[in-house]
Amino acid sequence: MVSSPWLAPPGSPRWTPAFISHLSRLGIPVIRLTEAETNADLDTLEQWLQSSSVTPAL
Numbered sequence: 001m002v003s004s005p006w007l008a009p010p011g012s013p014r015w016t017p018a019f020i021s022h023l024s025r026l027g028i029p030v031i032r033l034t035e036a037e038t039n040a041d042l043d044t045l046e047q048w049l050q051s052s053s054v055t056p057a058l
Contacts, residue, residue, distance in 0.1 A: 020030045033041065 023030050
């Protein structure tokens, strides 16, 4: 079986967006990315937001 820090172990509760948000508000990190991975994700998000926006982003 493949192990990953991003996946809950078998038999554990599923990680829902609400639960992840709750942990985040408590200051408990759920998703661990490197600085480069974080920057790449932010770039992707920015590109997606610009491409799906009716008006251009400032």
